[in-house]
Amino acid sequence: MTAATRSGSSSRIPSEAARAATDLRLSVEQASYAYAPNPHQAPVFTLEATSFQAKAGEVVAVLGPNASGKSTLLQIISGALPPLSGRVLLNGFVTHQLDYRTRGQRIAMVQQESPLLFPSKAWEFVLQGRHPYGKSLRFESDEDVVIAENALSQVGAEHLGARWMDQISGGEKQRVILARALAQQPLLLLLDEPTLHLDIGAQVDLLETLRRLAAENRYTIVVVTHELNLAGEYADQVVLLQKGKCLRVGAPANVYQRDLLEQVFQTQLTVETGASGRPRVNLLPGAQS
Amino acid sequence: MRPLTLSRLVLQCLFLAAILFCVMVLALKFGAIHVSLYGLGRDLLRVFLGQSNDISTEYSLILNLRLPRILLGAFVGASLSIAGTSFQALLRNPLADPYVLGVSSGAAVGAILALLLEPHLALASEIAAIFTPLGGFLGAAVAITAVYFLGRRNGRIDSSTLLLGGVITASLLSALIVLLLTTLPSSNFRGMAYWLMGDLSSVPSRPLAWVLRVGFAVAAIVIYATASDLNLLLSGEKEAMHLGVDVRRIRLVVYLAASALTGLAVSVSGAIGYVGLLIPHLMRMIYGADHRILLPASAFGGAIALVIADILARTVASPSELPVGAITAIAGAPLFIYLLRRRFA
Helix, strand or coil, X not given: CCCCCCCCCHHHCCHHHHHHHHHEEEEXXXXXXXXXXXXXXXXXXXXXXXXXXXECCCEEEEECCXXXXXXXXXXXXXXXXXXXXXXXEECCEEHHHCCXXXXXXXXXXXXXXXCCCCCCEHHHHHHHHHHHHCCCCCCCCHHHHHHHHHHHXXXXXXXXXXXXHHHCCHHHHHHHHHHHHHHCCCCEEEEECCCCCCCHHHHHHHHHHHHHHHHHHXXXXXXXXXXXXXXXXXXXXXXEEECXXXXXXXXXHHHCCHHHHHHHHCCCEEXXXXXXXXXXXXXXXXCCC | CCCCCHHHHHHHHHHHHHHHHHHHHHHHHCCCXXXXXXXXXXXXXXXXXXXXXXXXXXXXXXXXXXXXXXXXXXXXXXXXXXXXXXXHHHCCCCCCCCCCCCHHHHHXXXXXXXXXXXXXXCCCHHHHHHHHHHHHHHHHHHHHHHHHHHCEECCEECHHHHHHHHHHHHHHHHHHHHHHHHHXXXXXXXXXXXXXXXXXXXXXXXXXXXXXXXXXXHHHHHHHHCHHHHHHHCCCHHHHHHCCXXXXXXXXXXXXXXXXXXXXXXXXXXXXXXXXXXXXXXXXHHHCCCHHHHHHHXXXXXXXXXXXXXXXXXXXXXXXXXXXXXXXXXXXHHHHHHHHHHHCC
């Protein structure tokens, strides 16, 4: 059911995945990265070779403690950072070699924060997602407006269109930012901690929306998150990182093992199977050593 | 949803152009010699019809002396406003302006150095005409590069560090201007007030005027071609990149073009302050932050503002003249403080 492989074992891709290769959309192949403040020093941060694959319509969650390399991995997948070794393929094209415009048409990124220098209306913000499709100076067509309106209604935010971006709540803003990404009509949708400033209801809401969009629009979605239970509930695959090392890739039920999670997150917890058949993580506060 | 359309853009530009025209006619009327609007209109029409010989001496004096100065004011105002709008978008700082950031002072130093070198090079007069604006451009480019790197912390532009870096650069360069003008034989140079405050009293020679026109047209078109990329840069360089903007190319191109506009303006009018700050703000309040309309609106707005400021400079203390930079600073500095307080409140 999954095309995932463990880190460092891409030479042993299961034959099942090879047969499903026509459906394969995203392929992260031994991608690694090293960051050094200057080229003569030893790198202060490294991401060791990481591999996983995802099909159209799949949701992948990238999990791990702070400074484990989650955002770096996402930047590499987006093509913004060229990997030190290995490569990331989207429909067979190396993502960091795509020109900016093509990349903007195929990969949409929802970042941790989208500060606005001068506030704009929500619909203007969503229309920005049409930028990769236009020549520099063209004016938005009626088609662009329809696409932007659709994007807003797909995230249930059509009523926000006429509002100013700095006058809506965090959850509403996150929807509008997501709508802008949808207006790019991407193949691959990347989200960097989209639930960060949202209350629990809005978090569930967002993940539900992502799940639905992945199914309806056949997006491949990669989402970086701290929310173990949300990831366990909604992701097809999880990628578990720790200190720049990819520990485990697979279905949540396979990755969510008590010993492993306790060691990675440095806290005591239990893992049980919820009503949906998905793993549930319970923190055991007070039991911490 | 009603995105910007070409017809709305053209309509707004025509409206602003009409205001600019009216302001220019008023600027022709006001001054030491009084003339009637009717006479002006009649003689302007004659010039357009090629009947220059029928114009009375009085009016021909006005057209030959005041008109070039007014056109210069419009050019300088438009250039500084476009440069200000560009710097604000690239640096993601609403307080960025060629004067505040020291770019104008850099251009002034460059222009003075060019004036200093020029007699030693025995250049043909056509090339000599390019020489001062070229010096201004190089000075502006060096200054904005310095300020850009001064304002970077941990790989991103920090607003207050950037402004402080600009203020320090401006103050250092102003001191350099004073030093240059004091120690050098002064006969070839205009006064300190000109370079430090700016004024519009010296009309450029004919070949220089052509350099200004061509330079302005090229730089303005180059910047305008990036208008929708600048819109995205407002939400950050990373965001823009993910939306298909080649950030490094746009940044380089716009910095160069905006430095060129500043260099051109400063080399013929000195460092006039606050136009590039005030006007983009005003226009953003009216037209919003879409650079496809904001850039041309700022250009017209800057032209209108500087022509008005020049009318005041010529008439407030008549018969003596104020440097036009004094007027723009009196109007602009309080606004700057207001924006600063609102931003960091």
